[in-house]
Amino acid sequence: MIPNMKFYVISIVSIFLALAIGIYIGFTLDAQNFLVEQKEDIASKLEEKFDYLRSENENFKKEIEKMEVKNSQYEKFNETVYPEIIKNRLSGTKVAIIETNDEYIYSGIGKTLEMSGATVVNVTTIKDKFLNEDTLKEAYLKSGIDKDELKENVIGKAISDLSTAIISDGNEEVIKYFEEYGLLNIIGNIDEPVDYVIIAGGSDSKDIERINILDKTIIDSVKKMELPIIGIEKTTVKNSYMKEYKDYRISTVDNVDSIIGKVALIMSMEGRPGNYGVKSSAESLLPDPSYAISE
Structure with missing residues (x-):
C-alpha cells in the first residue's frame, strides 16, 4: 500500500x-x-x-x-x-563702633582693638525704629528742641546729631532721649572725642533704602568731620553691605569674625586703606605689609 x-x-x-x-x-x-x-x-x-x-x-x-x-x-x-x-599697632587710638542694626553683634571686635592698643570709647547699636519720624520728633521735643527745627528731614537730622555726638562732643542730651525711646543702645561714653569710626553692616533682609538713608548719612557725617571710617562685616550674613560701603568709598573688611579679618582690620586702620576679605567686593585678602603707612 x-x-x-x-x-x-x-x-x-x-x-x-x-x-x-x-x-x-x-x-x-x-x-x-x-x-x-x-x-x-x-x-x-x-x-x-x-x-x-x-x-x-x-x-x-x-x-x-x-x-x-x-x-x-x-x-x-x-x-x-x-x-x-x-600688638600696639593702634596704641592711643580712640575708636567708636556703630552697629547700624541689631541683627549681627560685633562684641568681639572690642577685644581685638584693645589687643592692638586702641580704646573703644563707645559702641552704638541702632534699632529699626530709629527711622520712625514720629518717634524721633517725640524724642526731640522731649529734649527741649524748638518745634520749628523739626519741619524738614527729621531722620537726616537725627542721624547727623547721633554721628556728631558719638565721635565728638555734640548734643548728648537728645541722644539720651533716643535711648529712652528705644531707638538705640549705647555702651560707653559719648562725651569723649574719638579718632576712628568703625561702621558694622550686614542684615537679614536687604534694604537699600535703609542703607542709603542710615549708613550713607553716617559715613558722610564722619567724612565731613575729617575722621577715618571703615566698614566691617561677618563672613556669613544673609545680606552684605560691603558693595554699598565700597561704593561709598570707604575701606572694608568682610570677614572680621575670623583671625585673618581681624588682622586685616588692624592693618587697614593702621594706615593701609582698601577693601579686604573673601567676598566679591574685596580686592585682596589682607593689606600688603610692604605698603607705606598713610598718615
Missing part, C-alpha cells in the same frame, strides 16, 4: 518542526550560558570597581584626617601669633 501524500507532508513537517525545536533549545541553552557568563563578568567588574572606590575612599579619609590635623595646627598657630602681630 503506497502511503498517501498527506502522510509525507506530515512527516516532513514533523521533521522540520523537530529540527526547529532542537535549534531553539540549543540556542536558548547557549544564550543562557552567555548571559550567565556576562552576568558573572559584570559582577566581577563591579566588585573590582567597588573595591577600588572603597580603597580610594579610605585614602581620601586619611588625607582629610591629615588636613584636619594641619588645619588644627594652623588655627593654633594663628591664635598664638595673631596677638603679637597686632
Whole structure:
C-alpha cells in the first residue's frame, strides 16, 4: 500500500518542526550560558570597581584626617601669633563702633582693638525704629528742641546729631532721649572725642533704602568731620553691605569674625586703606605689609 501524500507532508513537517525545536533549545541553552557568563563578568567588574572606590575612599579619609590635623595646627598657630602681630599697632587710638542694626553683634571686635592698643570709647547699636519720624520728633521735643527745627528731614537730622555726638562732643542730651525711646543702645561714653569710626553692616533682609538713608548719612557725617571710617562685616550674613560701603568709598573688611579679618582690620586702620576679605567686593585678602603707612 503506497502511503498517501498527506502522510509525507506530515512527516516532513514533523521533521522540520523537530529540527526547529532542537535549534531553539540549543540556542536558548547557549544564550543562557552567555548571559550567565556576562552576568558573572559584570559582577566581577563591579566588585573590582567597588573595591577600588572603597580603597580610594579610605585614602581620601586619611588625607582629610591629615588636613584636619594641619588645619588644627594652623588655627593654633594663628591664635598664638595673631596677638603679637597686632600688638600696639593702634596704641592711643580712640575708636567708636556703630552697629547700624541689631541683627549681627560685633562684641568681639572690642577685644581685638584693645589687643592692638586702641580704646573703644563707645559702641552704638541702632534699632529699626530709629527711622520712625514720629518717634524721633517725640524724642526731640522731649529734649527741649524748638518745634520749628523739626519741619524738614527729621531722620537726616537725627542721624547727623547721633554721628556728631558719638565721635565728638555734640548734643548728648537728645541722644539720651533716643535711648529712652528705644531707638538705640549705647555702651560707653559719648562725651569723649574719638579718632576712628568703625561702621558694622550686614542684615537679614536687604534694604537699600535703609542703607542709603542710615549708613550713607553716617559715613558722610564722619567724612565731613575729617575722621577715618571703615566698614566691617561677618563672613556669613544673609545680606552684605560691603558693595554699598565700597561704593561709598570707604575701606572694608568682610570677614572680621575670623583671625585673618581681624588682622586685616588692624592693618587697614593702621594706615593701609582698601577693601579686604573673601567676598566679591574685596580686592585682596589682607593689606600688603610692604605698603607705606598713610598718615
